[in-house]
Amino acid sequence: MDSPDCHVLSIQSSVVCGYVGNKSATFPLQVLGFDVSTVNSVQFSNHTGYKEFKGQVLNAEDMTCLYDGLKVNNIHHFSHLLTGYIGSKSFLEKVGEIIKDLRQNNPSLTYVCDPVMGDNGKMVGLNDDLWYVPKELLEVYQKVIVPLADIVTPNQFEAELLTGVKIETEADAWKAMQILHDMGPKTVVISSSDLGSEGTIVGLASSIKNGCKEHYRINMPHIPQVFVGTGDLFAACLLAWIHKDKNLKVALEKTVSIVQAVIQRTVSHALRLAGKGNTPTPEQMELRLIQSKADIEQPEITFEAVAV
Template sequence: MHFGILQEQHCRVNQVVGAWGVGREFRCKEFAKARIRSSMAPPMVTDVGLPSAGRVLSIQSHTVHGYVGNKAAVFPLQILGFDVDPVNSVQFSNHTGYKTVKGQVLDGEQLWALIEGLEANGLLHYTHLLTGYIGSVSFLETVLRVVEKLRSVNPNLIYVCDPVMGDDGKFYVTPELVPVYREKVVPVSTMLTPNHFEAEQLTGRRIETEAEALQACVDLHVAGPSKVVITSLSINNMLTVIGSHVQSKGEAPKQFRIVLPKLHSYFTGTGDLMTALLMGWSHKFPDDLDKAAELAVNSLQAVLKNTIADYGEAGALPEPKAKQLELRLIQSVNEIQSPEIKFVTEKL
C-alpha cells in the first residue's frame, strides 16, 4: 500500500506542474495500475543465475592509493561471487613503503560502534569474517568480541585470519599482539594464513625446513583452526607454500606444498590478496584445500606477472620504488576468476 500512496502523490505533482503534457494522463493511469498491483503479492525477483557465495565482513587496513588490505581483498572476493562489507582498521593515503603516510586509525570502540549499528538494523548475518592488519591489542580484543557476536547470529561462521605481524624476521606491529593471537585468536579461527615469520611467532618454534613447517601446521591445528596455509616459506632459494587440512576431528591432516620460483621484485599486498583468494576458492572447494590453494597461488602469480609486465622486466628495476609495483588487480580480472594452472600442488 505504501508503494501505491507514493505513486499517487507523484501523479498529483505531475498534474500540477503539467510539464509532460499529453504524457501526464498516461503516467497517472500507469500509477493507478501500479497502486492496484501493490496490494497484491510482490513480484518474484528475477533469477539471473548469480547466487552470492556468501557475505563477508572484512576487517583490514585501507589505502586511498594502491592495493593492500581491504583494497587487495574486496575486489577479488567480489569477482569470486561474495558480497563484501569492509571495515577499515586504518585509512591511510598510501601504504607505509612510501616516504609520507597520512590518515586515521580506527580504535576498538569505533569498531564496536559499527557492529552495534549493523546489529540495530538486523545486518549481522555474515557467512564469513576476514581479518588482516590490526595495529593494537585493544582493537584485536574487540575483534574477538565481533567473532563472538557474529557466531551468536550464525554459529557456522567461517573465520579466516591473516595474523599480520611482520615478515623477514621483523615486526611491523607491537609484539604484544603475539600472545593475543596465539592464545585467543588462533583457537577461534577456521583458517589461518601466516607467513614464515608469523608461523614461528604463533608456534614459538624456529622453522628452517619443510618438515618443521609441517609440524608447525599440526601444532596450530591442535590450537584451533582446521585449515592452515603458511603462505611463504623460503627454502633453497625457492618459495614454498605449505598447506594442511584436518577434515575430521581425530584424523591426521592432509598436507601439501606448492613450490614457486622467487621473484626479484618487492610487492605490497600480496599476503592480503593471497588470503582473500584462499577464502574465495575454499568456499568453492570446501573439502579440497589442495585445489583451493593451487588456484589461489596461480591467480596471485598471474597478478604479479601482470604487475611486472606493466613496468618492464624485473631485471630493469634493480631497486624498484614502492609506487612502481602496486598490484595490477583491475588488469587481472580474468586471471583472478579463472587462473591458468602453472604451479601444481604436491601432496605430502
C-alpha cells in the same frame, strides 16, 4: 559460479590509493561472487612503503561503534569473516568479541585469519617505515584469535611467532602447523617460506577433517621485487576457492596461480614504466589487480600442489 548467499565481513587495513588490505581483498572476492562489507583497521593515503603516508588508525571504540550500527539494524549476518592487519591490542581484543557474537548469529560462520605481524624475520614497525604491530598483539592472537579461526594463513615468520618453533626445515614447518591445528584451526596454510632451493618460495598447506589429514607443498618462483598486498590477495582468494571447490589442493593451486599471475603482470608493467636499469617506484609496483580480473575469475592452474 555466483555465491549470492555469501557475505564476507573483512576487517583489515585500507588505503585511498593503491592495493593493500581491504583494497587488495575486496575486488577479488566481489569478482568471485561474494558480497563484501569492510571495516578499515587503519585508513591511510597510501601504503607505508612510500616516502610519506597520512591517515587514521581506528581504535576499539570505533570498531564497537561500527559493529553496534550493524546490529541495531540487524545487518550483521555474514557467512565469512576475514581479518588481516590490525594495529592495536584493544582493537584485536574487540575483534575477538565480535567473532563470538557473529558465531551466535551464525554458528556456521567461516573465519579466515591472516595474522599479519611481520616478515623476513622481524615484526613490522613504524620505525622500519612499515605499519606498527605491538608485540602484545602476539598473545591475543595465540590465546584468543587463532583458537576461533577455521583457517589461518601465516607466513613463515608469523608461524614461528605464533608457535615458538624456529622453522629451518620442512619438518619444523609441519611441527609448527600441527601446533596451530592444536590451537583450533582445521586448515593451516603457510603462504610463503624460504624452505625451497635458491630462487624458490615454498607454500605449505595442512587440513584436518574428521581425523583425516591432508598435507600439500607448492613451489613458487622468488621474484626479487618488493610487493605490498600480495598476502591480503592470497587470503581472500583462498577463502573464496575453498568455499567454492571444497578442496584444499585445488584451492591452493588456484590461489597461488592467481597471485603469481598478478605479480608477473605487476612486475612487467613496473619495469616497463621504470625503464631499463631503473628500480621501479612504489607507485609503479602497485598490484595490477583490476587488470588481472580474468585471472581471478577463471584461474589457469600453473602451479601444482603436491601431496606430502
